[in-house]
Amino acid sequence: MSYKKILLCLDSDPQPSVFDGVVAVDAGVDHLFRHGGVTPEGVRDLVYGAMFTRGPADLKNTAVFIGGSNVEEDEKLLAKVRECFFGPMRVSVMLDSNGANTTAAAAVLCAMKHLKPSPFGRGQGEGALAGVAATVLAATGAVGRRVVRLLAREGANIHVASRQLGRAQQVCDSVKRTCEHAQLTAFESRNADSTQAAVDGASVVIAAGAPEAELLSDDLRRQCKSLKVAIDLNAVPPAGIGGVGPQDKAVERDGQICYGAIGVGGLKMRLHKAAIRRLFESNDAVLDAEEIFALGADL
Numbered sequence: 125m126s127y128k129k130i131l132l133c134l135d136s137d138p139q140p141s142v143f144d145g146v147v148a149v150d151a152g153v154d155h156l157f158r159h160g161g162v163t164p165e166g167v168r169d170l171v172y173g174a175m176f177t178r179g180p181a182d183l184k185n186t187a188v189f190i191g192g193s194n195v196e197e198d199e200k201l202l203a204k205v206r207e208c209f210f211g212p213m214r215v216s217v218m219l220d221s222n223g224a225n226t227t228a229a230a231a232v233l234c235a236m237k238h239l240k241p242s243p244f245g246r247g248q249g250e251g252a253l254a255g256v257a258a259t260v261l262a263a264t265g266a267v268g269r270r271v272v273r274l275l276a277r278e279g280a281n282i283h284v285a286s287r288q289l290g291r292a293q294q295v296c297d298s299v300k301r302t303c304e305h306a307q308l309t310a311f312e313s314r315n316a317d318s319t320q321a322a323v324d325g326a327s328v329v330i331a332a333g334a335p336e337a338e339l340l341s342d343d344l345r346r347q348c349k350s351l352k353v354a355i356d357l358n359a360v361p362p363a364g365i366g367g368v369g370p371q372d373k374a375v376e377r378d379g380q381i382c383y384g385a386i387g388v389g390g391l392k393m394r395l396h397k398a399a400i401r402r403l404f405e406s407n408d409a410v411l412d413a414e415e416i417f418a419l420g421a422d423l
């Protein structure tokens with residue numbers, strides 16, 4: 125008997141994401157079982173329904189997708205899903221709250237195309253971005269936190285910026301807990317002077333701010349002579365990085381390689397679909413930011 129591919133979508137928002145549903149169908153899923161307003165307490169019975177209906181050999185045809193706009197809530201859902209599994213009784217699961225994992229992975233992969241480890245870094249071979257100076261603006265959002273995590277694992281030396289220094293420090297502390305060698309410094313980026321200090325010396329800036337928020341002006345971007353790569357993830361004008369167009373995809377501006385949100389979006393979509401397809405190759409995959417980032421090497 126050939127089984128249909130079923131994706132159980134657990135969303136912490138009241139309505140499950142239409143975007144995630146469409147991408148799943150485009151990636152080859154046959155049936156979506158979509159649930160909104162899912163709480164950690166509600167996870168167990170939903171997942172049991174998915175994992176006790178097919179034999180272990182056929183469970184690779186069932187998978188779980190966790191989405192929602194609150195990454196912390198969604199991380200709790202992921203933890204609860206994993207608690208349900210035992211022995212061969214498990215299904216693959218992917219977390220991509222508001223596209224944070226796929227977007228962050230795509231942004232870092234774009235940056236890596238243009239950057240080499242620094243000879244003054246913490247050592248060649250310790251990550252593709254060893255010693256590269258990076259600044260993440262609005263590093264406190266769902267996407268920004270993941271960008272910091274992925275850059276840190278690749279060995280970058282990161283300025284973690286927020287309008288509030290304390291919030292930037294919280295991101296540093298949390299990333300340090302999972303990546304003990306991370307080289308992170310918290311910065312405030314509240315106005316032109318503090319933002320200039322945050323980007324000073326950076327080879328790459330990734331702006332992960334909310335829609336309509338300019339984080340780095342065109343003037344400051346041009347003045348930043350160390351800057352080789354500028355990546356803006358905000359698609360809604362005004363741009364998060366002045367002078368970077370939303371459709372920019374490795375466009376050179378003032379000697380800097382620029383990417384806008386739509387320019388990064390193509391790779392993000394390919395990664396999202398590749399990750400969904402990966403779910404149905406086995407019944408034991410757990411796809412968070414790092415695993416989704418690793419899939420990018422094959423694209």
Ligand SMILES: NC(=O)c1ccc[n+]([C@@H]2O[C@H](COP(=O)([O-])OP(=O)(O)OC[C@H]3O[C@@H](n4cnc5c(N)ncnc54)[C@H](OP(=O)(O)O)[C@@H]3O)[C@@H](O)[C@H]2O)c1
Pocket residue numbers: 222223224227262263264265266267268285286287288291292332333334335337338357358359385386388389392
């Ligand atoms: N290209 C793609 O495919 C794609 C996919 C998903 C998301 N995105 C975009 O990626 C960006 C980040 O997403 P997200 O969900 O992480 O965003 P978010 O949580 O809404 O906001 C991220 C951060 O932006 C800062 N911020 C909020 N309002 C601001 C304001 N008025 N002025 C300056 N800074 C402000 C805040 O940081 P502080 O308070 O710490 O300063 C906040 O933590 C968004 O623009 C989103 O649309 C793009």
